[in-house]
Each structure stands twice: as C-alpha cells, then as structure tokens.
Amino acid sequence: MTLTRPNSSSVxxxxxxxxxxxxxxxxxxxxxxxxxxxxxxLFVLTKDTVRASSVLTTLSREPVLAAIxxxxxxxxxxxxxxxxxxxxxxxxxxxxxFRGRRAVRVIVTVPFVLPTVVxxxxxxxxxxxxxxxxxxxxxxxxxxxxxAVVVRLVTPQWSMVDPELLAAARTLGAGPIxxxxxxxxxxxxxxxKVAGAVVFLMSFTSYGVVRLLGGPGSSTIEVxxxxxxxxxxxVSGAAVLATAQTFVIIVLFALATRRRSVIMQRVDVxxxxxxxxxxxxxxxxxxxIIVPLAAMTVHSVRGRxxxxxxxxxxxxxxxxxxxxxxxxxxxxxxxLLYALMAAVIAVxxxxxxxxxxxxRRRSLTRALLVVPLATSAVVVGFGxxxxxxxSPFDFRSQWWLIPFIHAVVALPFVVRSSLSVAxxxxxxxxxxxxxxxxxxVRRWWAVDAPLLAPALATGCGLSAALSLGEFGATSFxxxxxxxxxxxxxxxxxxxxxxxxxxxxxxAATLLLALTSLIVVxxxxxxxx
Amino acid sequence: MNKLGTSIVTSFAFFCVGLLGSCSxxxxxxxxxxxxxxxxxxxxxxxxxxxTAETGIAVDIALGGDSGELTAKVALTSxxxxxxxxxxxxxxxxxxxxxTDAFDPYVSLVAPIDQSLLESGLGMVTPVDFGFVCxxxxxxxxxxxxxxxxxxxxxxxxxEYRGMLVVPDATASSPGFAFVLATVSAFPxxxxxxxxxxxxxxxxxxxxxxxxYYTQFTxxxxxxxxxxxxxxxxxxxxxxxxxxxxxxAPAPTGVVEDxxxxxxxxxxxxxxxxxxxxxxxxxxxxxxxxxxxLLPENLFVYPxxxxxSLPDSFVRYAEPVSEPWTLxxxxxxxxxxxxxxxxxRRVQQ
Numbered sequence: 001m002t003l004t005r006p007n008s009s010s011v012x013x014x015x016x017x018x019x020x021x022x023x024x025x026x027x028x029x030x031x032x033x034x035x036x037x038x039x040x041x042l043f044v045l046t047k048d049t050v051r052a053s054s055v056l057t058t059l060s061r062e063p064v065l066a067a068i069x070x071x072x073x074x075x076x077x078x079x080x081x082x083x084x085x086x087x088x089x090x091x092x093x094x095x096x097x098f099r100g101r102r103a104v105r106v107i108v109t110v111p112f113v114l115p116t117v118v119x120x121x122x123x124x125x126x127x128x129x130x131x132x133x134x135x136x137x138x139x140x141x142x143x144x145x146x147x148a149v150v151v152r153l154v155t156p157q158w159s160m161v162d163p164e165l166l167a168a169a170r171t172l173g174a175g176p177i178x179x180x181x182x183x184x185x186x187x188x189x190x191x192x193k194v195a196g197a198v199v200f201l202m203s204f205t206s207y208g209v210v211r212l213l214g215g216p217g218s219s220t221i222e223v224x225x226x227x228x229x230x231x232x233x234x235v236s237g238a239a240v241l242a243t244a245q246t247f248v249i250i251v252l253f254a255l256a257t258r259r260r261s262v263i264m265q266r267v268d269v270x271x272x273x274x275x276x277x278x279x280x281x282x283x284x285x286x287x288x289i290i291v292p293l294a295a296m297t298v299h300s301v302r303g304r305x306x307x308x309x310x311x312x313x314x315x316x317x318x319x320x321x322x323x324x325x326x327x328x329x330x331x332x333x334x335x336l337l338y339a340l341m342a343a344v345i346a347v348x349x350x351x352x353x354x355x356x357x358x359x360r361r362r363s364l365t366r367a368l369l370v371v372p373l374a375t376s377a378v379v380v381g382f383g384x385x386x387x388x389x390x391s392p393f394d395f396r397s398q399w400w401l402i403p404f405i406h407a408v409v410a411l412p413f414v415v416r417s418s419l420s421v422a423x424x425x426x427x428x429x430x431x432x433x434x435x436x437x438x439x440x441v442r443r444w445w446a447v448d449a450p451l452l453a454p455a456l457a458t459g460c461g462l463s464a465a466l467s468l469g470e471f472g473a474t475s476f477x478x479x480x481x482x483x484x485x486x487x488x489x490x491x492x493x494x495x496x497x498x499x500x501x502x503x504x505x506x507a508a509t510l511l512l513a514l515t516s517l518i519v520v521x522x523x524x525x526x527x528x
Numbered sequence: 529m530n531k532l533g534t535s536i537v538t539s540f541a542f543f544c545v546g547l548l549g550s551c552s553x554x555x556x557x558x559x560x561x562x563x564x565x566x567x568x569x570x571x572x573x574x575x576x577x578x579x580t581a582e583t584g585i586a587v588d589i590a591l592g593g594d595s596g597e598l599t600a601k602v603a604l605t606s607x608x609x610x611x612x613x614x615x616x617x618x619x620x621x622x623x624x625x626x627x628t629d630a631f632d633p634y635v636s637l638v639a640p641i642d643q644s645l646l647e648s649g650l651g652m653v654t655p656v657d658f659g660f661v662c663x664x665x666x667x668x669x670x671x672x673x674x675x676x677x678x679x680x681x682x683x684x685x686x687x688e689y690r691g692m693l694v695v696p697d698a699t700a701s702s703p704g705f706a707f708v709l710a711t712v713s714a715f716p717x718x719x720x721x722x723x724x725x726x727x728x729x730x731x732x733x734x735x736x737x738x739x740x741y742y743t744q745f746t747x748x749x750x751x752x753x754x755x756x757x758x759x760x761x762x763x764x765x766x767x768x769x770x771x772x773x774x775x776x777a778p779a780p781t782g783v784v785e786d787x788x789x790x791x792x793x794x795x796x797x798x799x800x801x802x803x804x805x806x807x808x809x810x811x812x813x814x815x816x817x818x819x820x821x822l823l824p825e826n827l828f829v830y831p832x833x834x835x836x837s838l839p840d841s842f843v844r845y846a847e848p849v850s851e852p853w854t855l856x857x858x859x860x861x862x863x864x865x866x867x868x869x870x871x872x873r874r875v876q877q
Binding site: 063121124211212213214215216226227229230231232233235303304306308310382385386389390396397475476478479481483487490491493494495496497498499500501502 | 590604875
C-alpha cells in the first residue's frame with residue numbers, strides 16, 4: 001500500500017530542467033483554439049455592436065442589475081449545497097465499499113453531460129407543485145447537474161487518507177470536528193476549491209435550468225443576455241453583458257484556483273464495509289438522479305395510460321414525417337461522428353496543454369481555458385456569425401464548425417481532468433531519461449506518453465460525452481444536414497401531439513443510453 | 529505505448545475518413561439555393577423535388593433556432609446573409625428585419641393571395657402562411673369538472689376558471705407574445721390591468737410553449753386544462769394521436785375562438801444573396817399550390833394561396849378563425865419593447 005500525503009513529492013523535487021523551446025509550445029494549440037473560437041467572436045461582436053454609451057446604460061438598467069444580483073446569490077447557494085451533498089457522497093465513495101458503489105459513481109456523473117433540454121422537463125414534472133418555479137427548485141437542479149464535479153474531483157483525494165492517520169488522531173483525543181478540520185478537509189483542500197469554482201461557474205452561467213424552473217421573475221445574466229439579444233433585439237447590450245460576465249468569471253476562477261492542483265499518487269486503499277448511513281446516503285443520491293431519467297424512459301414507451309412503441313419506431317424509421325423526413329437515425333450517427341471528431345480535436349490539444357501547464361504555470365493559458373465555459377452560447381453563436389463571414393473564412397455553413405465548437409467546449413474539462421495525471425508524472429523519471437541521453441522527443445514518448453494513457457482515455461470519453469450533449473452553441477449553428485440528437489429532441493418537443501412527445505422522449509432516452517455507455521467506459525479507466 | 533500509438537493512429541484514420549467522406553458529399557455540381565428557416569420547419573424530404581426538377585436548382589435548408597433567434601441572426605448578418613431566402617419571420621418581428629435592411633424587396637404575385645395578407649408584408653416580403661394563437665381547452669378535463677369551457681378573454685378572469693390557464697413566457701416564446709398582443713388588441717387601454725386580473729386569477733407562466741403544453745396542460749399530464757397554443761393544435765392532437773383516434777372521433781382539445789390572434793409568416797429574399805433569381809424563383813414556388821397544400825399537416829398552419837385546399841383534418845377540426853384579434857406589423861414593431869417591459873413588470877411582482 002503506497003500512501004503519500006499530497007504535495008509531499010514536490011518537496012523532494014529536483015530543480016526543473018531548463019525549458020526547451022518545445023516545452024514552451026505545449027500550451028500554444030489550446031490557447032489558439034480558444035482564441036479563435038471564443039475570444040475572437042466575442043471581441044468582434046462587441047466591437048461591431050457596442051458603442052461606449054451603451055455600456056453604462058445597459059449596466060444601469062434595473063432588470064440587468066436584478067439579473068446580476070440573482071446570478072451571484074443563486075450561484076453561491078448552489079455551490080454551497082452542491083459542495084455539501086457532493087462531499088458527503090465523495091467521502092462515502094472514497095472510504096467505503098458497498099454493493100453498487102461503481103454504479104453510483106457512474107450514475108452521478110451522467111447528468112453533468114446531459115443537456116437541460118433533455119432532462120429538464122422530466123425533472124420539472126417530478127417536482128411537487130410547492131417547490132416548482134422557486135429558488136429551491138433551481139438549487140435542486142443545480143445540485144442534480146453538478147454533483148458529478150465534486151464527486152469526481154474530490155473522491156480521489158479522500159481515497160488517499162490513511163485510515164491509521166484518522167485512528168491515531170482519534171486516539172489522541174480529536175473529536176469529529178477536529179478530524180474534519182485538520183485532516184479530512186486539508187487532504188481535499190484544493191480539489192474542493194476547484195470543484196467549488198467549477199460548480200459556481202456552471203450555476204452562475206446557468207441558462208436552461210433557470211429558464212425552465214425559475215419562472216419569469218428570476219433571470220441570470222445568461223438569461224438576460226438571451227432576452228436582450230433575441231427578444232429585444234439589443235445585441236449591443238447582450239455583448240456588454242457577455243463581456244462583463246466573462247471577465248468576472250475569469251477573475252473569480254483565477255482567485256479560487258491560484259494554487260497548484262494536488263499531486264495524485266496511485267493508491268490502493270482498503271475500503272471498509274459501508275455502515276448503514278453511508279449506504280443509505282449513496283443510494284438516496286442515486287435514486288435522486290435516476291428518477292427523472294427513468295421517468296423520461298417510461299414516457300418514451302407509455303402515453304395515454306397504455307404502452308406504445310410508436311416513439312421508438314418513429315426514431316428508427318426513415319419514412320416518419322415528424323421531422324421533415326430528415327430521418328432521425330442519421331442524427332444519431334451524425335452525433336456519434338461529431339463526438340468522435342470533437343474527441344480527436346480536443347484530446348491531443350488538451351493533453352499537450354495539460355503537460356505544458358504541469359511543467360510551468362502559465363496564467364494566461366489558464367485564464368483562456370476558462371473562457372469557453374464563461375462565455376454565453378448565444379453570444380458565441382452570434383459572434384461566430386459575424387466573425388467568420390467573409391470568404392475564404394466564411395465558415396458559417398461548414399458542417400465541421402459544430403464538432404469544432406464541441407471540442408472547444410470540452411477542452412477545459414479535458415485539460416482539467418488530465419492535469420492531475422500530468423502533474424503526477426515524477427520529474428525524476430524525465431531527468432533520469434535525460435541523464436541517460438534521451439532527446440526531448442524520446443523523453444516524451446518513453447516517459448510522458450505511457451503515463452498519460454489513462455488521461456487520454458478519460459479525455460476521449462469526456463469530450464465525446466460533452467459533444468453528444470452539447471445544445472446551446474449547436475442550436476445556433478445547425479443546418480438540416482447537421483442536426484444532432486439534442487437538436488432533434490428540442491425540435492420534437494416543439495410540436496403538439498402524443499407521437500411527437502413519445503418520439504422526443506425516445507430520442508432523449510437514446511441520448512441518455514449513449515452518454516451512459518461512454519461514461520461507463522471511461523469510468524473504468526479512472527482511479528478509485 | 530503500443531496501445532497508445534494504435535489508438536492515436538486509429539483516431540486520425542477515422543478523422544481523415546470523416547473528412548474525405550464529407551468533402552466528397554459537399555461538392556455537388558448543381559446550383560444551390562439556401563432556405564433559412566426556424567427549426568420547427570418540418571416539410572417532407574421531397575417537398576422541393578418538383579422545384580429542383582423544374583429549375584435544376586437544389587434547395588439546402590438551414591435551420592436557425594426558433595423564430596426569435598432566427599430573426600436576431602438575420603438582423604445581425606444583414607447584407608451578408610447565411611442563406612438566400614428566409615422562411616417564417618412573422619408579423620410580430622418582420623419590421624425589425626425591414627428596419628435593419630435585411631431584405632431585397634420581392635413580393636411574389638404568382639399566386640392568388642388576399643390583399644390584407646399581402647399588405648402586411650410591407651411590400652418587402654411575401655406572405656406564405658398564417659395561423660392563430662388561441663387558448664386551447666382539454667375537452668375531457670372540462671367534462672370531468674362539469675364546466676363549460678370559457679368563451680372569450682373576459683371569461684378567463686372569472687373565478688370559475690381560477691388557476692386553470694397556463695401561458696408561455698411572452699419574453700421567450702412567440703405564442704406567448706402573440707397572446708399578449710391579443711389582449712392588447714382587445715383592450716387597447718387597459719390590457720395591463722387585464723393581465724393583473726389574470727394574475728389575480730392565478731394564471732401560470734410557463735418558460736416556453738413546450739413547458740406549457742407538455743408539462744402543465746392536463747391533456748399531457750399537467751394540472752391546468754387551459755393553455756395558450758395554436759388553433760391547429762386540435763388537428764395535431766388527432767393526427768399524431770397515439771393510439772390513433774377513430775376517423776369520426778371528436779378532437780380531444782378545442783379552441784376558444786374569441787381569444788385568437790393572427791400570426792402571418794413571410795418569406796423574403798435576403799439582401800446580399802448571390803443568387804437573387806434563384807431566390808425569387810424559390811419564393812414563387814413557396815406560394816405555389818403544390819407546396820402550400822403541404823403546409824397544413826406538416827407545419828400546422830393555413831395556406832395563403834386561395835387555390836390550395838385544406839385537408840380533411842383541418843376542415844373537420846380547424847376551420848380558420850373568422851374574426852381574430854389583429855395588430856398591424858408597424859404597431860407591433862413600435863410598441864414591442866414597451867409591451868414586453870410592461871408585461872414583465874406585471875408578472876414579476
């Protein structure tokens with residue numbers, strides 16, 4: 001059993017090798033990708049539409065101020081609750097063994113990569129009327145969608161806590177509060193901070209959940225951006241808000257994640273049998289997540305109080321007239337192709353960026369990698385329309401634009417998930433290889449690459465799953481020939497009639513199945 | 529390491545195959561005209577086969593989000609559009625595009641179309657279909673309640689219909705906004721107070737049409753038997769019913785005719801199109817009898833072409849509303865922001 005306290009390895013680190021020119025280039029592709037796909041469109045849209053005078057008028061409007069206040073405080077509460085519930089679950093998954101442990105881990109991961117448009121209505125239908133359309137329902141939904149972030153980031157850290165350390169502390173008279181404060185939290189300190197920052201970011205920029213569950217009274221900045229750009233025709237105001245939102249998030253994120261992420265060591269903890277409270281909590285969390293998803297599946301085969309197969313048969317027939325004959329099966333294969341392409345783009349770029357970031361801090365690249373998460377999908381969609389609109393750079397109708405944007409959306413997550421792996425590669429190995437005369441390229445191929453293999457698998461799975469579920473940006477760039485599965489679900493939900501609804505639910509269930517399959521397959525490559 | 533190498537090589541092989549496959553399918557030798565449409569534009573795949581056969585021009589359909597999103601995109605790309613022809617901007621939004629100079633004026637006169645419809649296009653665009661946004665009621669739910677459905681807007685604020693109506697958010701959905709316009713048209717001075725009375729009568733505001741219709745309307749498992757939807761939702765309920773309804777069965781939902789607002793949709797040639805002739809030919813085709821007859825059962829709207837006949841389902845379940853509430857395109861454009869702000873102020877209280 002190899003147990004290592006976090007950060008202890010860095011104490012013994014040898015001085016770093018002088019960075020070669022090659023080393024400096026690691027993060028360049030990622031930075032370029034984000035610049036071209038997120039920063040430039042936002043900049044061009046702002047430059048084209050915003051006049052100096054509109055900045056102040058936009059930011060002083062009462063609905064805008066209300067949206068800013070609401071964004072902050074619902075995001076703070078969402079983060080508090082998600083961290084609370086998520087850490088409890090992470091501790092249970094890290095410390096205890098019980099039947100279905102792995103299934104629970106997969107189940108809590110799935111909602112994060114599913115689009116709101118798909119699960120939102122199922123979620124809403126299950127809420128009791130009293131909490132519908134209230135802050136409570138928004139918080140509940142944010143916990144539902146984001147709990148994966150906490151569980152995934154924190155579980156590995158707590159798997160490293162030596163039970164003997166806890167036992168020793170207890171013998172010395174430490175009470176539970178002291179144990180948590182002095183041992184448990186410090187072990188996961190930076191992972192908790194990163195998780196908190198990501199959850200805050202996801203809740204702060206929340207669009208679908210707030211629209212669906214908040215009612216017309218509550219709008220976040222993201223909802224206000226949409227309202228200004230689309231409903232009121234005030235693209236200038238929308239661009240002002242989008243720019244402001246992006247800056248705020250970059251700053252907050254930089255503050256929250258100033259420290260290096262924790263070095264992870266592979267550990268084989270002997271997990272104890274779970275006590276009743278732990279099993280009950282884990283199963284409750286799983287049920288909380290499964291119920292809306294199961295309801296969706298049931299809706300795909302049941303309508304008007306009886307069983308029906310029309311939803312599924314429509315999905316797999318090329319003659320159905322539900323959606324302009326563009327048969328839905330081709331949307332499935334297209335979604336899968338895009339997911340594959342997104343992975344092919346995001347994973348190599350993300351991995352090399354992670355390697356670069358592991359070797360030296362690059363604050364600029366770190367900040368850039370937050371941008372795709374912080375910029376509003378509406379504004380990026382509009383930005384791309386006005387940025388890449390001149391031949392030979394008129395990309396607006398290019399089919400590859402969609403998987404390309406998916407890759408950009410997935411990139412921050414790929415980098416984040418592979419960074420801890422990249423940082424855990426002992427510098428000593430590279431140095432040993434260098435001493436033995438290996439060139440930088442050979443060092444990379446013989447030392448870094450094999451150790452990064454698990455991150456490669458995780459990155460592929462993560463980016464494929466995120467691409468399958470991406471809705472916001474896709475809906476702005478889609479063409480009939482480029483419809484993906486979430487777009488099909490959304491279009492079907494826009495029509496009246498039983499068959500349209502069951503077919504939408506069948507498409508949503510298929511998306512759920514594909515996503516779960518991907519999550520299961522990359523879950524097995526992850527530690528703990 | 530070998531495994532890693534293999535997976536990288538395989539991934540790139542897939543990528544290259546994908547690229548090649550798509551490139552070869554992209555290079556179509558025929559002339560192409562691109563039709564931009566909202567994403568509920570659902571016509572059969574072969575709808576344009578006749579057009580392509582006659583003119584040799586292929587039609588590419590680009591979906592652009594819902595009608596609001598589509599309008600915003602077209603306004604933003606005015607002069608350098610993503611397509612040649614725009615389908616589906618409605619009378620609530622058309623002036624925004626006229627003001628941003630997005631159209632190359634073209635009114636197709638090849639089909640017999642009512643003068644009032646033509647005029648609402650402001651001489652810039654051609655009307656292609658119309659429909660009505662109305663309060664729908666669930667027949668079975670009212671039978672169970674032993675209550676007559678409401679007859680008009682005034683009934684909706686009566687205590688016996690308390691807590692029964694759900695309306696899509698007007699600031700986010702086009703039927704929601706259309707219903708607000710119906711109240712503006714019916715109560716020009718007092719519509720805002722009317723909304724206060726609706727709110728006092730416990731009206732629900734849903735985030736969009738899907739939420740209102742599929743989550744909150746009793747017909748689909750919700751708790752409210754009145755919903756703002758379309759006059760053509762009843763035939764859609766019949767055609768897409770599962771299990772199928774008997775041919776002579778009554779529609780499961782009905783329309784409160786005196787709450788209907790007329791929506792007119794237009795097709796326009798976009799300024800900056802590099803193929804204006806083809807674009808105009810396509811607009812002519814869109815108002816032609818063949819294409820117009822596809823509209824009712826695919827888009828659930830009424831044809832503008834007077835020669836186009838309505839299918840049985842429409843004759844039986846959805847005759848056009850004879851006296852809908854209306855507002856001119858100019859009026860809507862002028863008061864749009866003011867109306868939305870006022871409405872939002874009311875519902876946010």
